[in-house]
Amino acid sequence: MELIFEKSRAGRMSTGIPKSDVPEVAVDSIISKSLLRDDVDLPEVAEVDLIRHYTQLSKRNFGVDVGFYPLGSCTMKYNPKVNEDVARLPGFTSLHPYAPVEFSQGSLQLMYELRQYLSEIFGMADFALQPAAGAHGELTGVMVIKKYFDKRGEKRKHILIPDTAHGTNPASGALCGYQVVTVRSNAEGGVDIDHMRELMTENVAGLMLTNPNTLGLFERNIEKVAQIIHGKGGLLYCDGANANAFMGITKPGSLGFDVIQLNLHKTFSTPHGSGGPGSGPVGVGKNLVPYLPIPRVVKKEERYDWEYNCPDSIGRVRAFYGNFNVMVKAYTYIRSLGSHGLRRASEMAVLNANYVKGRLKDYYDLAYDRICMHECVFSGRRQARESGVHTSDIAKRLLDYGYHPPTIYFPLIVPEAIMIEPNETESKETLDAFCDTMITIAKEAKENPDMVKSAPLTTPVRRLDDVKAAREPDVCWPGRC
């Protein structure tokens, strides 16, 4: 498909600019010519060209509204439309962040109550809503841990991270100056307790645990893990990316977690927007509240206000207050579902994952054969060994059948990993059709491996050359700016 630049024709335009209604002065009489640019090199197209361009592009994109999207650890649940409508209300979109608090009572109330709801759902003392994404929340959470030890005058050098962790965990630890020490997994996919005990010293700030972990398994020994970490004065961090597994079932706060980051764009059904905006609130236990980012919404008599005076805070991690409009959607979602609905969401998410696991386990190798939480992890090693068809080929073949593939090659400890997260919003019929397709592909891998390896055959483009993209980077048209 042509680029918008290739469609550009000198002299065309879409949006015009109003004539100035104030007395005009020559711009170069106000600003020296040496500080002005000559021209702007942007495409020139008519409005109809613009709309057709982006409509055509949208047709070359796959979202949850197009079809089943079982991308593991990403919680691609259906996003209710009312949330979108609500978030577009002018009361939420049109207000300047520095509007006087008398003008922003609605926004402040919403943020204040969202924090309360999240604290109740996850059993934490408080939440900060400022981080803009899960990874941003994670970084903020580790900063809170660092500040906690700074204030105690302790210089702990290490942080423990299991080998099943998301890649962001070690990066977040390192960006707060910690040396990352990897904890092994045990034979049943949990933390190797003996290994962790050996590594946990008074020089370790804590453990960053994804729970349920990236194998979709709940940490059975969580009580022991918390005891060992706390026993040496460390803090327990929960990567809450997988919180869709346990809402209303258990609370991380009562499991012993001191810090948790959430992904509102996963668990609380705000759409992912092709890679953002998300929102990554950080929740903490009572002793860590003073270190949360500033400013914080406070309620004084029936009026909401901003509090900036929090001397122990880590400070700011972005300008203003966070991705407010994303919070509007998450708030609407919580108010729609209520406590029973949230619990049922987790129950059905876990049921769906176990159902897919049950239906596929004879056709693909299970990484760990036990009850899983909201996602299940298979290995494509049988297909790789028997017919040379790899997990990436299976994923590409799914595209031909109209599915977004699961997460692949993650977690790293499972060879040829296929990580399936079906989500509670999918019906039995959808899951059955997907499982039937996976079974068909397993059969195709045996009978016609070359065809599977050449997939996809029906997409707008065929398999793309990633190596060329990396070796001869072309990130700007026409090749170089």
Place this chain on the structure above:
Amino acid sequence: MDFAPHTAEDQRQMMETVGIRSIAELFVDIPEKYQIKKLMELPPALSEQEVFALMKGIGSQNVIPPITLMGAGAYNHYIPAVVGHVLSRSEFYTAYTPYQAEISQGILQAIYEYQTMIAKLTGMQVANASMYDGASAMAEAAILAAKTLNRSKIIIVRSVHPEYRQVVGTYAWSNGYELVEVPYGKSGQLDREALIKAVDENTAAVLVQSPNFFGIIEDISLIESAVHAKGALLVSGFTDATSLGILKPAGAMGADFVVGEGQGFGNPMNYGGPYLGIFAATDKFLRKIPGRLAGATVDREGKRGFVLTLQTREQHIRRERATSNICSNEALCALAAAVYLVSLGKNLKKLAELNIQKTHYLKQKLAGLKGWEIVFPAPVYNEFIIKCPNPQKVNQKLKAEGIIGGYEVEKDYPKLKNTLLLCATEMLSKSDIDRVGSFVA
């Protein structure tokens, strides 16, 4: 209400396949004593009609002013109708990060086009797919400079947005770097001498902003050689992207990184977010810049296509050796920016000119009032600082008229007593400005 479609019969059949007799059996791995026995204490569930009414009520607790004189990092610009229409295509907004390129060509191409337009506007060779916001983009540039040069001092000019300085401070502290603030000059512009004195062999980056927090357009070419002479990198920021439409790009004046807030390009003010961080660099940093990059390549049949590229820079491969932990962008906001730029095209320059005209008019109008005085006579884009008899009272007066007044500068700059930072975009009409003039007089 909930959005799970399971009927009782579905549930029964599925439980049979799984081999369980109750839903509770799914949670056997969670120790019994940690399982919640009673329901969470949340307000009762609502139907769609009820929740819409509730949210409308909360939204109406906000007062949307007819006139906004506030800028200071978020700007009230007109958003062409096409932007909202493109953004409401759910193929874009309900997709994840484009990992599966063959079914994500739409957003990948849109991001490639966005990167191209941003690179051209900033005068740089490379722009990434966007970051969280302008402040965190600036912080990421500082950290990248420090890690790349293996130096630990970051210098920031005090005329950079106060909140940006705080964010850079937080990132610097967590990484163990020193953040040094240097003063601005008497004119409100860069103080070349103070900067030269502060930059040394351990300086990784010098962070400036143009137009700066006072709205003043900086000539960064005056400090470029002094920064580079010590081997440090120059990071030039901005808070209103529309200024790129008329000002000489920082890339043409020697910046190594151009970072800033892209909200002004087609994104509503949203009470502070979501916005998008613009991040552009010289091609020297192509393999180091944080965040996502869309790149062009070919498919098996030689057809052009797009992928996320150079991922070996990123955290999921480099893990603890990564220079950033960012693993997403603000894709939908970047899409809005791209549509906005295509929609305006060359008219972006005219729009920027209109901002200058309106600001000039507001400035003249207020400077003529008794006791009001322009603090810095240096040229500005669409914001300026003005001294007035009682800024709080002025803002109160405006508030009573439903107008959002200016930013009270003194709380961040104690020396700038009794001053307001005011902004005029294309959204203010002459009669709005005249009204403001009569209210505050």
